[in-house]
Structure formats: C-alpha cells, structure tokens
Amino acid sequence: MTPDTSLEKTSQSTDGGDDCPLRWFDADLGAFESLERLIAEHPADFFAGKSFEPVGACHTREAVFASVELPETPTSPQAHADHLLHDVFRHVMPVASPTFVGHMTSSLPSFMPSLAKVVAALNQNVVKLETSGALTGLERQVVGMLHKLVFSQDSAFYGKWLHDADHALGAICSGGTVANLTALWASRNKLLGARDGFAGIHRAGMVAALRHYGYDGLAIVVSERGHYSLGKAADVLGIGRDNLVPVEVDSEGRMRIDLLRDTMRDLQQRNIRPMAIVGIAGTTETGSVDPLDAIADIAQEAGCHFHVDAAWGGATLLSERERWRFAGIERADSVVIDAHKQFYVPMGAGMVLFRSPAWTQEIIQHANYIVRKGSVDLGRHTLEGSRGAAAVMLYANLHLLGRKGLAQLIDRSIDNAHYFASLIAQQPDFELVSHPQLCLLTYRYLPETVRAALATASEDKREKILDALDTLTISIQEMQRDAGRSFVSRTQLTSTQFAGRPIAVFRVVLANPDTTHAILQDILDEQRMLAAASPCMAALMALVEASGRLQR
Amino acid sequence: MTPDTSLEKTSQSTDGGDDCPLRWFDADLGAFESLERLIAEHPADFFAGKSFEPVGACHTREAVFASVELPETPTSPQAHADHLLHDVFRHVMPVASPTFVGHMTSSLPSFMPSLAKVVAALNQNVVKLETSGALTGLERQVVGMLHKLVFSQDSAFYGKWLHDADHALGAICSGGTVANLTALWASRNKLLGARDGFAGIHRAGMVAALRHYGYDGLAIVVSERGHYSLGKAADVLGIGRDNLVPVEVDSEGRMRIDLLRDTMRDLQQRNIRPMAIVGIAGTTETGSVDPLDAIADIAQEAGCHFHVDAAWGGATLLSERERWRFAGIERADSVVIDAHKQFYVPMGAGMVLFRSPAWTQEIIQHANYIVRKGSVDLGRHTLEGSRGAAAVMLYANLHLLGRKGLAQLIDRSIDNAHYFASLIAQQPDFELVSHPQLCLLTYRYLPETVRAALATASEDKREKILDALDTLTISIQEMQRDAGRSFVSRTQLTSTQFAGRPIAVFRVVLANPDTTHAILQDILDEQRMLAAASPCMAALMALVEASGRLQR
Structure with a gap:
C-alpha cells in the first residue's frame, strides 16, 4: 500500500472518454439552462404554473427520497435536471408567491438569481483575503454601512475602524441564530475576561471563570417572546436554558419594564450575574418591538451587555x-439583523454588529495557515470559518434599490399590515389578536356565537370552548396549507384576555410587495369556507350550544 | 405617530413610476445576464482574461470600499453591474484557476452556477417543511447517503431512521466549523445529560453539571495539528481553549498513540474528564490522517466520545x-465532512454525521411557530436556524458525477500530489517537508549550500540560518502571490528534524482537476526565480558564507 511515486506511473491522461470525471466540469449545460429559464427568470410564474404542486399536498415525499445508496455511475445532465424539476422543485414551497403570507422570506429582486449564479461561479471564501480578494473590503464596507444605520458614529470613527485589521465592526454569517450566538459569546467572554491573573473564560472555561469572579451563575434576560435561538445560545455557551430568564410582555407583546426590574433584582439577590439583557426589535410571532430605550437604561445601571435581536425588524431602520419605533437601539452593545429577511437577500445571510470594535477582541483568533495575526482576514472575528460571499447580494440590494427603495418596501409592508388588521376588525367572525407594529399580525376565526359564549360561559365550559377553538384554528391553517393556494402560518400566544392561557392564532407576515388587498380579502374568504367545512367546527358549535343551554 | 388604520389611507398604488421599489423586482436583467455570460459560464476563462487582476497586486482596495454612507437612491442595473465587474469581480482570487494550488476550494462542475441560480430563485429555507417542501426529504436522503458512506449500517437501520421525525442522522450546515461545534455540543450534552434528578447541562449549565458529575473540568483531546475551529468550539462551549489538549504528531503528521495514552492517564489523574478525542482525517496543513482505529480503541476504553474531523479528507471514502487510510472512521460517534471541499460544491456547505441517531436527541429543540414537536422539520436538530438548500448542490454532484466520477477526482488529485512530491525530491534546491497522504504536501526552497551549512553549523548559527530561511520562504510565497500568475499557500510546521522548531513551508493542495504536470513544473521554476530576486536571499547567503568561513 506504499504510494508509488515514480513519475512514469502517475503520468496523466487528461482526455479520458466517458469515464473521465473532467467532462463533468465542462458538461453540456442545455438541460440546466432550461431549468434556469423555467424557474429562475420568473419564480412567481413557475409557482403559479399548473404543474406546480406545493408539498402541502404530498408531505415529505419520503418514498422519493428513500434510498441511501450512492449513485455509482453518472446520471446524464438532462435526466437529472428532469428529476430535479419533477420530483423536487415542483414540490417546494412557493415562498415568493404573493398569496403565501406566512413566511419571513418572500420574493427577491429579479436580478438576485443572476447574481447568485455569478457568486457561485467565483466560489470565493471570505474567511481570508487569499480566497476572497476585493470581497474582504466589500464585506467590511457593507458591515460599516449597516453599523452606521444602527449606531450613527461619526466619520472619524469609521475612518479609524472600518478597515482596521485587528478589529471588526461586526460580521456577516449564515443567519440570525449564528449572529445571536456570536453576540452572546462576545458578551460572555468580555464579562469573564482575563483579569488579575485569570486567563479569561475563553481559555480557562466556565467553571474557573465563575469561581474567579465569584458568581453562582450567569443569566440572559429576554422577553417571553424571545426567539428560540436564544435558548440554543444559552445551551451552547454553557449557561443553560434555565438561565435564559423570560420576562412577561404587555398586551402589545412588549417586554414589561417593571417586571424586568424585578427580575434583575431577583438575580442579584441570588448572586446570578445577568450577562446580557436582550431587547427584541420585531418578535418573530407578532412583530412587537420592545421598549429599547428603557431597557438600555436598566442595562446601563446594571453594567450589563445590552443586545438587540433585530433579525426581523432591523431593516425598518431604513x-x-x-x-x-427603534429609539434606543443605538445604545445597544450588539445588534443582530438578518439580510435574508427584509433586506430581500437569498437564504442564508445574517449579521451581527458591535457598537464598539473592542467587542470583537473577545472572540479574536488566529492560525498558522489562515487568519494570521495582523492580517485583514475576516475569519479572525467570526464564529464561522469558511463562508461564501453573501455580502455581495446585500451590497447589490443596497445599491440597486437604494435606501429609499428599501424604505418604500418596508413602509408598504406595514401599510399592508394595517390594511389587513382593519379588514379583520371589520369581520364579525374574525378576531384580531395582535395589532401590527411592523408588518406582522395575528388573528383567529371567531364566530359571533362563540364570542358570546366565551363571554358568559362558566370557567370550566370556557376552557372547553377555548380548546375546541384552538383545534379549529389549527385545522383551518392545515387545510389551507394543504389546499396549496395560499399560506398563513400559525403560532401559540399567551392570551392577556384569558389570564395567560395559550391560544392558537393565525400569523401573517406581509413582506411580499406583490401581495394586494384583494389577495388578503380572498384569504379571509377561504378561511371562512374552510371553517365551515372543518369537522372541528361542528364540535365547537356543539359545545357552544350546550353552554348556551346551561345559561338559559 | 399612532398608525392610521383606515382603509382609504393605505390604499395601494402598485404601479409607481421611477420611485416605485417594485420595479426592482422586475428590473431589466440585461446587465446581469452579461455578467453571467462573462463570468459564470467559464470562470477559468474569466480568470485567465487580460483584464483580470487578482488582489495580490492591489490588496484590500480600501479606497474603493471606504464609504459607510448608504446609497440614498437606486443605481441603475447597468451601472452597478459595471461597478461589480470592474471594482470587485476582476479583483477576487482566481480559486478555480489550475495554477492556484494553495486553496481547499478549486473549480466546480460546469452546471453548478446554473443550479445555484435556480436554488437562489426558489429561495427555500430548509429549517422547516413549511418553507422547503420536498427539500426536507432530499436533505435527509443526502445525509443518509453520506452516513452510509461512513458508517455502512444495514437497510433496516436506514429504513427506521432516515425519515424519522424525532431523530436525524446528521445535518448540513454552513461549514466545518459549525459542524465540529455541533458534534462537540452534542457530545458535551450527552456526557453531562439529565440523570438522577439533574436537569442536564443543556438546562442547568456547565457549573451545575460539573458539580453534579463531580469532575473538575472537561477536556477535548486532539493532535497538535487540529483545525483552529476546535479551539473555537472549546471556547464557545464553555470548556476553555486551554482544555483543548494537543497531542504531538509523528514524522508523518499523525497523532502519536503512545502520547495519547499518556495524555488520557494524566487527565484522569487530574479529575479532568476527557469529553471527546478528535481524530483528524486529513489535516489542513499536511493532509495527514490520524490512526483512527487505534484512537477508537482508546476512546472506547475511556468511555469517551470519538469524533473525526474529516472536513477535508472525508470525500476520500468514495x-x-x-x-x-480511514480504517476506524466507522467506529466514530460523529464525523464532519465539508461538501464545499472535495465534493466540489460551492461555498459554504459542511456536514455533521452521527453514528447513532440518539445523539441528535441531545440538541433537539422546538418552538411554537416552527420546528414543532413531532414535526419532520430539519431545524429541530441543527445549531443553525434558517438555512438555504445547499443539499441540492451535493445531491446533484452525487448524481451527475456518481461515486465513480468523484472517486476519479480524488484518485487523480492524490496522483498529482505524488507526482509533485517526486518532482520536488528530484530538485537539488527544494526540500519536500511532508509526503502526501492525501493530495496535500508541504515543501520549501532550500539551496544545496544552505542545506550543507545547516548540517554543519553550530546551534547558534543554525538558528540564524533557519530564521533567514523562514524569511525567504515567506518572501517567495508573497512575491508569487503578488505576481498573480499562480498561488501556493504557506504555513508553519514543527520540524521533527530540528527538535520541534517551527519552520515556514509552502503548502500545496492539488484538488483542481485541470492542474497539469507542466503547471507544477512552472510553479517550481517561478519560485526558483523569485528566490534569486528576493532581497532575503542575499541575507541568507551571507549567513551561510559566514558559517562556512567559521567551519574552515
């Protein structure tokens, strides 16, 4: 098995026949060009086509994807392109369709797929200058632009830091989860850094760090509507999910400042160090924006990191x-914004921004063959290593749409949400559950008889009616999804009306600029029809009737 | 500032003029189609073109990317496409060029950019079925195929687990760093899981976990050639970089098993629990493969997680x-493989595989609006949240090249490395530093006079000569990079010849199927010429001459 290193043995034959893998590096592209024309030029047309069949109707298609055998020999490009079209792409979710208003990703500017093709062909790796060239400077500029949008520092600040090799103003990453984790990682490392002979948590670990600093534990404080990625971060960072302390929200879904104060006091009494308070600028479920300025005050008093999760809402700053609505965000120590949400960039591109470049010193690293000390390599300041050039897509949108164009998209989405909220409020058989602050809102189907019964029923009966109502809501949402013409998502919220009881609601995100008023009217009509057709409706009505009889 | 919710006020005008952002969702694509033709159809031709100027010659181009002002109004597509071409894409690194043999990303199959365009247009988010449809099943199948490649379980195993909602055989993620972190996160959570009234580290955090289990600390054991992402993982997970314990390598760059045994004994005596032993299947610096079977034995004896970082080498299993060379990898608890390396998929796509689906139970999570309990949503088992459909690219390569085609690429790359190693060994003025196991090797420029002087010089003189030699190596590498015709990377290795002294070396990765023997010959010729032209050469020669005079 010793390798034969003689020159003769290993001489090359680069012009093989059918067996030569090289030919796949120069394959006939006709089949794939057809796919491009059919799908990438007008995705909304593809989704609206007759042959398109979203997965609601066919679920995970396990039978198609059942084999774990690697294909031994090559499939022809035409055969594989046909397979991809018929068995895969025809059964994805039409997130770009204007009738699909339940997702945070919607349609993209028309030039995006072209740009994605060019970026894939260049195949740059922005972890280091050596594999990204000019893209290193471009990414730093994009991060700087967003930093200024949030923190509005002066030109001397950006002149000094924008291209400083040993610091960064933030990083682009795969999404909001990695971005939140990066921010909280830096926060943890700064709080428990090297001091008085202690090597720092990054070197010595959590146990030694808490012993040195004399804390019994760490906590991350966030409203009960915090994104589930924060629980993941608490887990990964060794803090523990139980130490992600939720604070109740008010009727508008915003963190209650009085309860935040109570929480901070309680933690202090238990010698648990609040590592960070997280404000949410656009909750995933209702689009609520926490009172950031008030949170900043409390964080400042407590000498605590103030992190803002603006993964969804950040683009509203434009x-x-x-x-x-975001007053106070400029006082945050770190802010997370997703580019693949309201910046209309393809999946997946998130971003973390640090107010002070000093934060990135807490997570800096280097290696011999990469991200060397003193280099401008972006990978010195990131949780991820090798990464693609998602920054180019964000850069293009900032230029081709401009701040004004993006702002119009944001304003229009919020207008659309207000229109839909009014429309729902006018219906006798729907209930608006959360008013839109951004372009999200929640509601449910609630016929007048049910509403009346809830107002008068005994507690026991009311519970049963609420259960049946939840079942109906879920049933309508699933029926609409499976019909495949439109899509509204659903979630569970704690009801302020019924003493914190969780209730199931429809959730709508109005980010697609092609979603018209007529589409929104149709969605309500469809839900009303589905409700009537749902077997859960009869069960609910029987309960309501029984409750009514008892009242009489 | 109260939102106006009247229907009249928010009525829409979708057909705006120049100001309407919607037009950018349907912009004239001519300019971007030109970019596609120029760059994406034949990237190697674009890189070989006269106007192409890699960044070596112009560094980060900070002046071009200096402004942090957001563009206020839209730029025209033509103007922006021109800017991207002239100021950005002409100055990236030509990683697909066959003369650039220093990177782990090289060229891609010709259909890849087309496919990337389609995937971007579909803009699916594989975090959940609702936003990915058939791609959820496809990703599970791809993960299963790779799982079988590594672990070769039987069909009953895959029949049971491949599409099981509550388990996963692994996950696709943005790259090897996130993949390694995911594996070690699961490892940590399993070791310190819920037991005997303890809630588990995922809920209670590191301090409570170590207290409950009675350990003074945790350690991750890996060879000194471990990738820098492992240090990051030790930091992030709260273990601490100092507890990533390096084991010295033998002259072939492989972990020394005798020293691993010593390390394990030492940790036990200090009541530090070895959480995981990491074997490397293809080190980043020399492509060395650790003795995986022997490591598996020791991990088994110690009841310790055995993780294999095969980010680079994993594709060699084909x-x-x-x-x-990888015997024993099938005994690993977890394995990491990068798809964007020798699976020839665009940046960034990594993968973690767990031998037992039980591992993913350690990191499972859910939320009300996403990744619900019982759902098949992929996001229940991943560190990342929202993600793109990189699995499609890997799926296409597995089909269009087939196992045989990919295996030919692997074999050919290793043949090329053996050819280059022989070529270097035949040169009087070069020294092969590490023999290729996979398609990586390291070497340096070492004229005969310097070689002779090193053999006879006093220790003091030898140190000075070695320093000057390092400086020359770095100088040649940078001159070659800046000339922009070809690229070899460099790293620093501990020399076995000079008692562990670090030495600078050239590092070559021969993954591009278009790299010919003639190109490799040219690279040595160019380096020889650059050495002669380097000011560092004179300094080195003066030292050698002085040393010779002393000898006489």
Missing part, C-alpha cells in the same frame, strides 16, 4: 417614517 | 483505492 424607513424615516417607522424608525422611531 | 475512492476504493484510498479508502483504507
């Missing part, structure tokens, strides 16, 4: 009309 | 000829 809108002169709506920016006021 | 080669019937070379697979023997």
